[in-house]
Amino acid sequence: MADNTFTLITGRSGAQGTGISWGKEGEGYREAVQLVELNPADMECLGLQEGDAVRLISRYGATEALCRPGNLPTGLAFMAFGPVANQLTGAETRASGMPDTRGFEVRLEPVLNRRGVDKR
Amino acid sequence: MQIEAAICAFCGCLCDDIVLTIESDRIVQAKNACALGKAWYTAHSRPPDLPAARVDGKSVEVEEAIEAAAILLTKARYPILYGLSSTSCEAQRHAVALAEALGGCIDCCTSVCHGPSGMAVQGFGEPTCTLGEVKNRADLVIYWGSNPAESHPRHMSRYAVTSKGRLTPNGRKNRTVVLVDVRSTPSSRFADLLLTVRPGIDFEILWALRALVLGRKVEPAGLAETGITLAQLTHLAELMKNCRYGVLFAGQGLTQSAGNQMNLSAAILLVRDLNQFTKFAIIPMRGHGNVTGVDQVLTWQTGYPFGVNFSRGYPRFNPGEFTMVDVLRRKEADAVLSVASDPAASLPAEAVQRLTEVPLIAIDTHESETTRLARVSFMASTVGIRASGTAYRMDNVPLFLKQALTSIYPSDEEILGRLLERVRELKA
Numbered sequence: 001m002a003d004n005t006f007t008l009i010t011g012r013s014g015a016q017g018t019g020i021s022w023g024k025e026g027e028g029y030r031e032a033v034q035l036v037e038l039n040p041a042d043m044e045c046l047g048l049q050e051g052d053a054v055r056l057i058s059r060y061g062a063t064e065a066l067c068r069p070g071n072l073p074t075g076l077a078f079m080a081f082g083p084v085a086n087q088l089t090g091a092e093t094r095a096s097g098m099p100d101t102r103g104f105e106v107r108l109e110p111v112l113n114r115r116g117v118d119k120r
Numbered sequence: 121m122q123i124e125a126a127i128c129a130f131c132g133c134l135c136d137d138i139v140l141t142i143e144s145d146r147i148v149q150a151k152n153a154c155a156l157g158k159a160w161y162t163a164h165s166r167p168p169d170l171p172a173a174r175v176d177g178k179s180v181e182v183e184e185a186i187e188a189a190a191i192l193l194t195k196a197r198y199p200i201l202y203g204l205s206s207t208s209c210e211a212q213r214h215a216v217a218l219a220e221a222l223g224g225c226i227d228c229c230t231s232v233c234h235g236p237s238g239m240a241v242q243g244f245g246e247p248t249c250t251l252g253e254v255k256n257r258a259d260l261v262i263y264w265g266s267n268p269a270e271s272h273p274r275h276m277s278r279y280a281v282t283s284k285g286r287l288t289p290n291g292r293k294n295r296t297v298v299l300v301d302v303r304s305t306p307s308s309r310f311a312d313l314l315l316t317v318r319p320g321i322d323f324e325i326l327w328a329l330r331a332l333v334l335g336r337k338v339e340p341a342g343l344a345e346t347g348i349t350l351a352q353l354t355h356l357a358e359l360m361k362n363c364r365y366g367v368l369f370a371g372q373g374l375t376q377s378a379g380n381q382m383n384l385s386a387a388i389l390l391v392r393d394l395n396q397f398t399k400f401a402i403i404p405m406r407g408h409g410n411v412t413g414v415d416q417v418l419t420w421q422t423g424y425p426f427g428v429n430f431s432r433g434y435p436r437f438n439p440g441e442f443t444m445v446d447v448l449r450r451k452e453a454d455a456v457l458s459v460a461s462d463p464a465a466s467l468p469a470e471a472v473q474r475l476t477e478v479p480l481i482a483i484d485t486h487e488s489e490t491t492r493l494a495r496v497s498f499m500a501s502t503v504g505i506r507a508s509g510t511a512y513r514m515d516n517v518p519l520f521l522k523q524a525l526t527s528i529y530p531s532d533e534e535i536l537g538r539l540l541e542r543v544r545e546l547k548a
Contacts, residue, residue, distance in 0.1 A: 007319050009302060011372065012271040012407070018159035021130070024465055024489060061469055072303035073316065083465050083489065091470035094380075096239070097231035097427050097443030099468045101376040103302075103319040 004046065006038070006077040008058070008088060008106045016080035024083070033082025036108075037070025046110055053111035056088055058104060063087035064111060077106060127521050128153050129206070129409030129504035130160035132514035133272050133279070145525050147505070154273035163486075164502040165525055170487060172529050174497045182498070182530060182538075189457070189496045190542040192479040193222055196455030198431070202444045203461025205229035205408035206485075207500075208509020208521070211532035212410075212417040215459060218540045220430045221547060225453075228414040229407075229461055230426040231443040236375040237404040238415060238425040239439060240384035247391045249367065249401035250515045251278075256285030257399075260363035262298040264387065265322065265373020266405045269306035275405075280369070281310055287365075296359060300325075301373060313356065318347040320378035325353065326386035332357035333393050366400040372407070381439075403515055409504070410511035413518070448474035457481045460500070460532055464489035483535055498535050501527035509533060 019029025036054060048054065050068045056077075063084050070078055079085040090100035126138040128150070135157065141149035147165040150158050173185035180188075193199050201219045204212050205228055212228075219226035230238055254261070261280045268275040276282060281297055288294040299311040302319045317325060325346050328338050332354055340350040360366055368391055374383040387402060394400035406412045415425035422428045424437035440446055444463065447453045448471040455478055456463075464472050465488060475493055482494035491497040501507040506527035512518050530538075 009319060009373075010376075011267065014155060014270045014273075014306075017156045017270065021156070021159040021163040023163070023486065024462070025487075070303075071305075076303060076319065078303060081466065086465075086467065086472070087469050089468040091445050091449040091468040093440050093443065093446055095440035096380045097227070097235045097439035097446065098376060098380050099232065099445050099471070101232070102373065103377045 004108050006042070006075055006106050006108055007103055008056070008077045008079065008085075009102050010079050010081050010085045010089070011102070013080040016082060029082070033080050033084050034065050035079065036065040036067050037072060037078040038067055039072055039074045039076065040069040042074050043067060043069055046108070048110055055109045055111055057107045057109070058088040058090070060090040060100070061087045077108065123522070123524055126150075126524060127504055127511070127519055128157040128160065129511055129521055130156050131272050131409060132406035132412060133275055134409065134511060134513040134519055135274050135278060136519060137278075140524055142524060147524065156273060161505065164505045168499065168528055170499050172499050176495060182535070185496050185498060186535070186538050186542055189481045189539055190546055192455055192481060192496065193457060193539075194543055194546045196222070196224070196479070198447070198452050199224035199455040199457065200444060200447050200453045201226045201457045201459065202463055203229060203459045204414040205411035205461060206503070207410060207460035207532040208503045208507070208511065209410065209413045209417050209518070210509050211459070211503075211536050212414045213421070214533060214536035214540050216418060216421045218457075218536060218543060219428070221540060221543050223431050223433065225427075225429045225442045225447055226418065227427050227442065227444040227447075228418065229411050230415055231439065232445065232467065233372055233407050233411065234375050234404045235426055235439055235443065236381035237370060237384045239381040240388050242424075244385055244388045244392070247388065247395060247401055248403055248515065250517055251280070251403070251513065253365075253401070254367050254403070255279050255283045255288070257287050257365040258367045259288065259294055260296050260298070260359060260366035262300065262366070262368045263307065263405075264300040264368060264370055265377070266369055266371025267301070267305040267307045268369070268405065269310070271371075271407065272405060276307075276310060280367070296363070298356065298359065313359070315348050315352060315356065318345060321346045322374055322377060322383045323379040323386050326383065326390055328353060329357055329360075330386070330390050330393055333361055333390065333397070360394055360400065361397045363398055363400075366394065366398065368400070368402045369405050370402055371405045375404075406514035412514055412516060413510065413512035416512050416516065416518075445471045448472075451477070453478055455479045455481070457483075458490050458494075459483045459536065460485070462488040462490045464493050483532055499529045500532045500535055501529045503531070507531035507533070
């Protein structure tokens with residue numbers, strides 16, 4: 001991780017998958033797609049605790065998510081597919097039809113004094 | 121009442137051993153289904169609470185909505201039909217005919233999941249097999265860029281890892297399982313060999329693997345950026361060459377990462393090379409229940425699996441030009457028909473912006489971001505629960521989904537059939 005820059009991976013998560021059927025306005029789905037997983041060492045480096053709000057900025061857009069520790073290498077961030085991650089993905093497909101969905105750079109900034117789940 | 125051997129159409133596994141218990145026209149139990157399947161059955165058997173058709177937010181008769189949709193589509197100069205991954209092949213067939221009648225584009229969810237696999241298959245063919253062969257024969261199973269424990273929760277137990285077959289009588293003990301991914305996932309614990317690679321470097325690894333399989337020299341320095349060593353890759357190449365029957369399950373980690381179709385082309389060429397030494401196959405891990413079916417229908421009707429344009433009166437295929445994200449981003453589409461899909465919630469924000477600017481028609485089984493945005497929307501019955509129809513499993517095996525519950529809504533097939541009829545009348 002340099003300059004708070006991460007490589008963002010998006011994908012299916014169990015809660016996001018079941019949420020699709022129950023409805024995307026449901027709490028379970030909304031919570032699942034609003035999470036960003038980070039390596040615990042990266043979270044510590046940024047002074048983040050589970051449930052803290054972070055702002056993610058890509059070359060295509062920006063959004064906010066709540067962080068939680070995940071089992072992934074340092075410098076990598078994971079979000080479930082969904083409308084929140086879609087604010088960061090690019091619509092350029094380079095003649096493939098496939099937008100920039102995985103493996104692109106995002107800058108991550110802690111949102112001060114804001115937590116999605118207050119555990120303090 | 122119980123229904124045996126029902127087919128769950130949530131994901132591309134199409135598990136056909138589901139036992140449904142039905143009480144008062146509602147599914148109260150879906151035995152054998154995974155968490156995704158249970159949610160799908162339960163949510164889609166809730167009593168319908170929305171009008172069958174709406175125009176500008178007002179409840180109308182279905183016929184009135186058909187008329188409004190037909191007028192919007194026939195007035196458009198560059199309409200696009202999109203989605204179709206969670207409906208029947210019968211409905212998909214009508215959608216292709218409708219795109220042709222309109223002289224518009226037709227694209228499906230494939231373009232944003234396994235479109236690159238489709239492009240690679242068009243270029244190099246598909247050395248593949250069925251999941252039945254995997255179950256009965258495969259002694260080496262590789263998941264590359266896939267997390268089946270969360271995306272296809274029964275894939276490993278029904279077909280590929282713990283299942284017992286004719287030549288794999290001891291199930292898990294008869295198989296070696298390899299996972300290649302950029303992170304640890306709930307699937308990782310099933311792996312005998314776990315290779316954690318750096319993101320966006322799959323093509324280089326697959327190409328180096330081809331060289332090793334064919335006995336060529338690979339410099340360790342060439343793998344410096346991949347996250348894995350030459351020794352690890354050589355070990356994998358030996359496992360692949362020495363297995364009795366291998367299968368590579370290609371996930372969206374390959375199709376959606378840098379390289380896209382080149383990653384899949386490399387994977388297919390690797391599998392082709394391996395067939396000089398042993399039996400090896402590749403199967404894309406298809407997500408939605410009948411996204412494989414829409415590729416089949418589009419291919420048998422137009423020659424191409426997605427991203428097809430009829431504006432010249434004959435089908436043309438060009439990913440990047442006739443695919444949904446591109447047509448929206450370039451603001452070319454002037455009307456959109458979305459079927460059994462939710463593009464407003466699943467496409468990049470820049471593409472979604474166009475959906476708010478043009479006449480949008482949505483057909484879906486439930487309220488979604490897209491139906492809320494739509495000028496004309498239809499509620500349809502869910503195929504496999506409240507409607508019947510054909511779907512293709514991820515290994516291209518067609519299965520017939522039976523209706524389990526009654527429905528007050530028409531099916532996608534019925535709505536698209538009536539829309540096609542009316543468009544043809546208006547175009548005549």
